[in-house]
Amino acid sequence: MKNRQTRNLLPILALASLFIKISGSNSVHPVLTGPDKAYLGSRAVYRCTAPGSSPPVRYELVSSDGALMASSVDPQGDQPATLGMKVSEASAGAYHCRATAGGNTGVSNSITLSVVIPPLQTTVTSEPFPPVLYEGSRLVLSCGVDRGSHLSYTWFFNRTEVDGDIEDVFNVTGNKLVVEEVTPEHAGSYYCIASTSVQDIQRFSSSSDIQVTVKVYVSKPEISFSVFREGKSYRANVTCWSSRGSPPANFSLLLDEAEVYSVRATQSLVGWFVVEVVPGLDMGLAHCQVKTELQELKSEPVTLEVVPVGGDVSVNVEYLYTSASRLAAALLTCKVSRGTFPLVSWLLDDSVLPSLPHSALINEGQTLILTQLGPEESGSYRCRARDSYDSSGPWVESEAQLVQVTEARMTTTEKISISFCCFLLLVLVVCSVCVLKMFNHDRAHPQTAPVNHVFLSQLRRSVTV
Numbered sequence: 183m184k185n186r187q188t189r190n191l192l193p194i195l196a197l198a199s200l201f202i203k204i205s206g207s208n209s210v211h212p213v214l215t216g217p218d219k220a221y222l223g224s225r226a227v228y229r230c231t232a233p234g235s236s237p238p239v240r241y242e243l244v245s246s247d248g249a250l251m252a253s254s255v256d257p258q259g260d261q262p263a264t265l266g267m268k269v270s271e272a273s274a275g276a277y278h279c280r281a282t283a284g285g286n287t288g289v290s291n292s293i294t295l296s297v298v299i300p301p302l303q304t305t306v307t308s309e310p311f312p313p314v315l316y317e318g319s320r321l322v323l324s325c326g327v328d329r330g331s332h333l334s335y336t337w338f339f340n341r342t343e344v345d346g347d348i349e350d351v352f353n354v355t356g357n358k359l360v361v362e363e364v365t366p367e368h369a370g371s372y373y374c375i376a377s378t379s380v381q382d383i384q385r386f387s388s389s390s391d392i393q394v395t396v397k398v399y400v401s402k403p404e405i406s407f408s409v410f411r412e413g414k415s416y417r418a419n420v421t422c423w424s425s426r427g428s429p430p431a432n433f434s435l436l437l438d439e440a441e442v443y444s445v446r447a448t449q450s451l452v453g454w455f456v457v458e459v460v461p462g463l464d465m466g467l468a469h470c471q472v473k474t475e476l477q478e479l480k481s482e483p484v485t486l487e488v489v490p491v492g493g494d495v496s497v498n499v500e501y502l503y504t505s506a507s508r509l510a511a512a513l514l515t516c517k518v519s520r521g522t523f524p525l526v527s528w529l530l531d532d533s534v535l536p537s538l539p540h541s542a543l544i545n546e547g548q549t550l551i552l553t554q555l556g557p558e559e560s561g562s563y564r565c566r567a568r569d570s571y572d573s574s575g576p577w578v579e580s581e582a583q584l585v586q587v588t589e590a591r592m593t594t595t596e597k598i599s600i601s602f603c604c605f606l607l608l609v610l611v612v613c614s615v616c617v618l619k620m621f622n623h624d625r626a627h628p629q630t631a632p633v634n635h636v637f638l639s640q641l642r643r644s645v646t647v
Contacts, residue, residue, distance in 0.1 A: 210235050210288030212281035219296045219332070219380045220269045230254075230279035230290060231262040239283040241265060246276040246292075259283065273297055301330035301376035301387035313394040316476065321361040321394065325374035327387060333357070333376045340370040369396040400427030400451060403481040405470040409459060409488050409523055409571040416571060418459045418486060422470030424451040424479075436469040437486065461488045461569070491521030491569050495580040499563075512585060514550040516565035518578075524548075525570035527577070531561045552585070560586040 216228030230241045237259030243252040254263040267273065274297045279290035309322040325335045337344040337352070337359045344352055344359065351368075353360040357376075361368050371391045378385050407420040422433045433453030434444040443455045451472070459465050470481040500513040518524045526547040528535035540554035552559050562582040568575045 210239075210281050210283050210286045212241070212279045212288050212290040214277070214279040214290040214293055216277075216293055217295065217381065218293055219298050220273075221378075221380050221383070221385070222269060222271060222297055222299045224269050225266050226269050226273070226295060227264060227266040228277070228279070228293070229262045229264055230281065232281040232283060232288060235259055235281065235283035235288075237283070239263075239281055242280045242282075243267065244278055244280050246278075251277065269295075269297055271297055271299075296332065298378050298380050299329055299331040300378055300385035301327045301333055303328035304374065304376045304387040304389040306372060306374055306389045306392045308392060308394070313392060314397065315364060315395075316397045316399060317365055318363050321364050321368065323359040323372055323374075323392070323394075325357040325359075325376060325389065327376050330376060330378065330387070332378050334378070336375045336377070338373050338375070364394075364396050366396050366398055369394055397428040398426060400424045400431055400472055400474055400477055400479065402479050403433070403470040403472045405468060405481045405484055407457075407468070407484070407486065409461075411571050411573075416459050416461055416488065418457045418465075418488070420455040420457055420468065420470075420486075422453040422455070422472070422481065424472055427451050427472075427474070430474075432473040434471040434473070436471055436480075438466045439469070441471075457486065459486065459488050461490050463487070487522070488571075489520055489522045491518060491524045491567050491575070491578060493519030493521075493578075495519070495565060495567050495578045497563055497565055497580045497583040499583050499585060509555065510553075512552040512555060514552070514563055514565075514583070514585070516548045516550075516567065516580065518548075518567045521567065521569065523570045524567040526565055526567050529564045529566065529579075532564075535563075555585065 210232050211234075212230050212232040214228055214230050217226055220226040228243055230243070232239050232241070237257055239256045239259050241254045241256065241263035242250055243265035245251055251267045252265040254265060256263055263279075265279070274295060276292045276294045278292045281288050281290070304325065304327050307324045307326060309324075310319075313321065313323075315321060323337075325337070327333065335354075335357045337354060339352070344354060351361075353362070357374075359372070359374075371393055373389045373391045375386055375388045377387075401424045403422050403424050405420065405422055407418045409416055409418050411417075420435055422435065424431070429451055430446060430448045431451055432444060432446050434441050435453075435455040435457070436442070437457075442457070445453045445455070447453055453470070457465070465486040467483045468486045469483050472479050494517075496517045498515045498517060500515070502510045502513065504510050514528075516526045516528070518526070528543075528547075528550055530536070535550075538552070538559060540552065540559065542551045542553075543549070544551065548565075550563070562584050564580050564582045566577040566579040568577045
């Protein structure tokens with residue numbers, strides 16, 4: 183009977199013994215804390231604790247492949263262990279803590295370590311290279327390092343950080359700064375800074391500057407010419423220019439579609455050519471042509487002909503009034519019927535016009551403005567003209583025009599307006615009188631004469647004024 187009971191208790195005792203062993207093996211529960219990133223060459227320090235473990239406690243820092251990295255023994259059982267290791271490129275990976283106490287061993291949580299390499303030798307490269315491109319082209323700048331990991335990038339344009347204020351002008355993605363369509367405003371100096379950060383410790387590496395040049399397409403060229411005398415010959419100084427664009431450019435002068443001269447403009451978009459001309463003779467049709475590496479444009483044509491001054495010369499006088507019908511100024515214009523390059527001179531009372539305090543010359547001297555008309559400015563004005571390129575040429579003079587204003591004058595438009603208003607008022611009065619006569623002939627007659635008399639008196643006074 184007793185043997186039977188003993189045999190029945192054996193399985194229970196075996197299970198209890200197994201339970202005690204299992205419970206004993208789980209009695210150590212270490213916890214690992216420490217960095218998940220560390221700089222290459224630094225020391226990574228971890229802390230491992232096993233609360234409630236019986237002393238002494240042995241702690242081991244173990245890699246994912248089972249290599250022992252560091253160990254420590256806590257004889258009291260209530261102190262955390264400090265486990266450190268030198269960080270190399272091979273140190274990247276997962277680590278856990280293994281604690282042993284009272285013959286029992288426990289394994290902690292795992293921490294994955296990333297090895298951060300500080301940036302070294304940062305440079306900026308460009309597409310296209312060199313960074314010289316025309317407006318509307320695509321620009322890509324890349325920030326690269328010879329060595330580094332876990333990098334972030336900061337861009338600077340003309341020493342100003344590309345942040346939220348100007349980021350809409352640029353597209354910054356990763357280590358690239360992109361401008362889809364450059365404009366002249368994108369030209370300037372660029373550089374980047376590559377940086378890493380580990381536990382609030384930052385390492386930086388700055389690139390040198392790269393200069394971006396944005397070239398502007400040249401505009402359609404224009405052409406003009408002036409004439410000067412050289413000995414007994416006359417020469418035309420032809421100017422070709424583009425108002426917009428980036429030099430260098432080649433300017434050519436074409437006469438009747440044949441190129442006669444060419445010059446390369448390197449500092450500005452202007453070219454000059456000297457051509458012999460004969461006054462009064464048509465020298466042909468002239469064009470300017472500009473060429474760049476991408477463009478070839480031609481100006482509108484001009485006839486290279488110098489017409490000598492001749493024909494009639496006259497003076498036109500125009501008076502300007504304010505809204506209050508007060509004289510504001512007088513404009514005297516010298517009209518020359520023929521001549522490509524007239525030189526105009528003014529005379530007052532048959533003497534060369536003196537320097538008047540309230541006068542000005544515009545339109546190359548062909549228009550004289552008098553802003554005040556008093557005794558000093560009043561008199562007979564005439565103008566004369568000759569060829570500007572020939573100081574020995576004859577003058578052609580106009581008839582004299584008397585300019586003398588002592589009081590305000592009404593303009594023709596003002597006179598017409600006043601006369602029309604008076605006429606309408608007269609018509610209304612006459613119509614009113616006729617209506618009154620129709621309805622009351624006896625009473626209307628004695629009233630008609632005085633009414634008409636008063637109105638006509640006022641009308642004469644207004645017309646006289």
